[in-house]
């Protein structure tokens with residue numbers, strides 16, 4: 234193969250300064266010959282973004298949370314403002330977008346990329362939860378050239394890998410594992426006094442603050458059930474959740490004959506991210522610490538306790554209701570988590586806040602990303618009222 238230079242995969246990372254963005258760029262550092270970073274986006278951490286842009290010699294950058302920046306060094310172009318992430322994708326023309334923004338803010342750029350025929354490695358589960366129906370409609374439309382949606386969430390990447398050679402018609406169930414978060418065994422009466430600092434300290438994963446709170450309430454797993462529903466197109470009752478505190482088994486597939494396949498690795502997002510970044514199913518070597526099962530000793534599994542973690546049943550109801558119900562669920566959770574992190578809502582009121590919001594706002598059918606942004610604004614406009622209801626409940 235002398236003289237042959239393999240072209241590098243052009244990637245654009247939106248949400249580059251966060252936990253998933255950093256894990257993605259750690260893989261690029263390890264394999265500079267395989268990836269070219271053509272675009273990096275962040276919200277407001279301009280200095281961190283500038284540092285990354287210089288390190289990876291990136292031609293295009295975007296900051297959605299600012300309207301101008303006089304100190305930006307002119308070695309690369311900086312786009313600013315609300316739709317800067319979409320402009321970044323358009324200008325940088327990548328082979329793959331890594332969608333690593335947190336929350337519904339990731340929806341418009343993710344949708345933009347897919348609609349433009351660009352593959353998306355999706356960490357931002359909130360966008361698929363909110364817009365699953367819209368994205369499915371787009372993917373099913375044979376006249377459109379839609380980008381591929383590649384899961385980055387560890388459970389969904391595991392399922393993708395497990396289903397690689399098997400038809401969906403052979404599947405009895407898909408099982409997502411959940412660590413149970415920091416409060417798996419805490420007496421329910423003590424959850425009232427949980428502080429943000431305790432809630433974000435996840436026992437097995439290092440993650441951003443929002444998903445850490447989501448893991449403690451199990452809303453994360455609720456969002457992941459909806460995510461799996463849209464990604465793998467199985468019936469809702471074929472998607473199960475099981476508690477597995479060690480976070481070594483990330484997902485399981487049960488086939489019709491009774492055989493169960495499991496995916497195991499150390500809990501490290503570089504695993505699913507490198508698989509998703511990888512070129513045509515080629516696994517990148519040595520991205521995770523090797524898993525020594527003898528050191529782990531025992532793997533345990535527990536039934537989900539629906540009284541302790543009611544969010545999953547609630548999410549299932551939202552999928553069944555359809556239309557904007559999953560978006561209302563998601564947006565209510567985003568508001569509730571933000572309020573909790575600011576000490577304005579108790580931890581135990583996060584899921585009741587979602588339930589109250591679903592009572593207040595009627596789910597309707599929708600046809601565009603803008604309709605879902607309206608749902609977000611409606612939820613935001615009701616938040617003080619909902620907090621009052623939670624306090625009196």
Ligand code: NAD
Nearest residue numbers: 248249250251252253275276334335338356357358440441
């Ligand atoms: P994080 O808080 O560490 O990072 C969030 C990133 O999004 C930052 O770069 C921030 O600048 C950007 N951002 C925040 N608000 C924005 C806005 N309004 N507009 C544009 N950009 C904005 O979060 P994270 O833990 O990296 O999670 C990112 C996404 O990946 C979430 O959807 C999360 O559920 C998902 N995810 C994370 C993990 C993990 O291990 N961290 C695992 C699976 C899935």
Ligand code: MG
Nearest residue numbers: 386387388457
């Ligand atoms: Mg996950």
